[in-house]
Amino acid sequence: MPRTLFDEELARLHADLAEMGRRVDALMQDAIRCLKSMDRPLARRIVPRDAEINTMEKTIEHSCMNLLALQQPLARDLRVITATLKILTDMERVADQCADICEILSTVAGMAGQTASPRLLRMFGKARSMFAGALDAYLRLVAAKPDTRLVLEMKSLSDLRREDLAAEKIVKALRKYDLLDRTDIIAFSINACLAFRKLLPDGRIFYLNGDLSPRSIKGLGLTGIDYSMRVLRKHPEWVEQAKKLGLEVNVWTVDEEEDMRYFIDLGVDYITTDYPERLQALLK
Numbered sequence: 307m308p309r310t311l312f313d314e315e316l317a318r319l320h321a322d323l324a325e326m327g328r329r330v331d332a333l334m335q336d337a338i339r340c341l342k343s344m345d346r347p348l349a350r351r352i353v354p355r356d357a358e359i360n361t362m363e364k365t366i367e368h369s370c371m372n373l374l375a376l377q378q379p380l381a382r383d384l385r386v387i388t389a390t391l392k393i394l395t396d397m398e399r400v401a402d403q404c405a406d407i408c409e410i411l412s413t414v415a416g417m418a419g420q421t422a423s424p425r426l427l428r429m430f431g432k433a434r435s436m437f438a439g440a441l442d443a444y445l446r447l448v449a450a451k452p453d454t455r456l457v458l459e460m461k462s463l464s465d466l467r468r469e470d471l472a473a474e475k476i477v478k479a480l481r482k483y484d485l486l487d488r489t490d491i492i493a494f495s496i497n498a499c500l501a502f503r504k505l506l507p508d509g510r511i512f513y514l515n516g517d518l519s520p521r522s523i524k525g526l527g528l529t530g531i532d533y534s535m536r537v538l539r540k541h542p543e544w545v546e547q548a549k550k551l552g553l554e555v556n557v558w559t560v561d562e563e564e565d566m567r568y569f570i571d572l573g574v575d576y577i578t579t580d581y582p583e584r585l586q587a588l589l590k
Contacts, residue, residue: 311582327441337404341422349412356405449483462495473501520548530554
């Protein structure tokens, strides 16, 4: 794989891991709130969020395995990928523990009206501060690679207010490390996209869900469409429409050569694939 493509895959890995870390951090904060208030309805709403973290872990782990198996990285890059696998496992365990605490609060009789010990809350608060500090250090590592662009996907949340708050925290973290100019933000939630647009009028923001036409995306002030192969196979005219409107087009996830050739000929700007070396060979 050419170095530039390998760096792009690593950048995507960094962005996915940072997003997972943000979600685990939010889970910890909500678990602390539950302990403070013994809020059983809130605890019941928190427990299912662990499944989202588990799904993210499997996706990122798959990306790491692909890089190890297909690219056989050496030295520094190998250390980065193996460290990512370790961080991934530890973050997933943190999410499991938070979910376990909330499950106990929501199911065990006699917990209502009780209060958690101040010592326990202090310990949990310190653990959360340590986690936030570790995530901060990871973003500093990414910031130290000036030639790397990030593609950051914000996952959809059940509560729109939580999406707005998440967008604010993401922008704050990116701004802290001067990463805004080299980050593309993508999301399935149109609410999240609009939250980012409000925070970053000049930011690069792409919509993923595939249910809005290029004209609608243009009207919302977004950078472009980032739609699945299935959607753009159904609406190939959207690529030309997007171009005429000055929008950018990415298609995902394109792994077969026949499909790659189809979308190259269609004129998309970017192609997301699990086999970048296969795509690069077609582009020569």
